[in-house]
Amino acid sequence: MKINYSPSKNAFYEEEHKERYLLSGSWPGDLIEVSRDDFIEYGGNPPEGKTRAPGPDNKPAWLTIPLDFVEQAKAENKRHTDEANNYINEQQWPSKLMLGRLSDDEKLLFNKWLDYLDALKEIDVSGAPDILWPTPPAEPAS
Template sequence: MEKYLYSALSDNFYLTTEKARYIANGAWPSDGIEVSEAAFVEFTQAAPAGKIRGADKKGRPAWMDAPSLTLDEMVALDELKKQRMKSYANAYINEQQWAARLSLGRITEAEKNHFNQWLDYLDALEAIDVSDAPDILWPTPPVEQAS
């Protein structure tokens, strides 16, 4: 059975059989405490939703509440969301070739109405001010219809 150390300072695990290699590289933790293999396995897996790995008051690994996003981080995430939504809408519109078909007079009234709904959706996305994060009311895309 392997033995592990956990360092609260580095938030890392260290295999005790590799101690000489860590020391040679100046990486052996001064605050390391022995933990079970079960703890190693648990805390090297993906964190549960809303949690991050950290150390408890005794320096042992523990799941901690993930810090809340800052306003700048929320704004950046919402800007990415806005750009993804716009890209998707533009790709859908381009795939339908509505603009070309409209200019050639080869579009039905139903297709023209659907095209206008997607253009309205793009306008609504463009009007989103992401600095209002996290209180953004995102527009709903029109229902995709078979061509």
Template sequence: MSYGYSAKTNIFYVIEDKEGYAEFGNWPDDVKSISDEIWEKFSVQGPPGKMRGAGKNGLPCWVDIPPPTREEQIEAAERKKAQLMAEAAKAIAPLQDADDLGMAMVEEKSALISWKTFRVKLNRIDTSVAPDIEWPEVPGVA
């Protein structure tokens, strides 16, 4: 099998499948044939902090991974907040049941207060200030 690379799309293409790509309008006009050595080097995960990009010569090269955009940082913070809220809810439910039934042991009552405090602090986090967020400490994890 032989491969080509498009700097415009930053994608490898199987040269033998050109007709099929072209039939659906998916064959870029800048595809260059590449050696097996180049394909093997750049068809895998890049070195830490690097990703595949296009060099000035139109061939693949390793480039720095750009820092996340403001929107990506906010989305990541929102995902983290939701994940931590779900974790807190899961931990609180059986502890609250034990407390509601008057069956909670001292350790369970203490854990319930810790988890509820964590959840209140977590709920107050404004994700729009990401990445400058001070996340509360997860109970029992230190």
């Protein structure tokens, strides 16, 4: 099995699927053949603090993620978390829940916001800047 790497796409392409890529117009023009060992090493999850990117020879390499990306992601995560907590507190859901004054609709929405907070807590900022942030729940129409 011949494996290629595209520096511009930062992705691997198997030669046996070339026809499908060509039909969809997604076969890159800058492919470099790489060994199976390179594919195994660089095709999986990166070590902590690293990201896959083209190296000096345009082959895949683990590059250190600049600390500023990680710090920015931590700050963004804190901002999202603070905004969610502020929204929850503005609705007074924790107090209303304790007093049994939360409607069924409010309970459902409160749970969605708690799920959102859980998703934020699970974010691995070492993957910065390539982080897929969760979407906060939509506010109900008034």
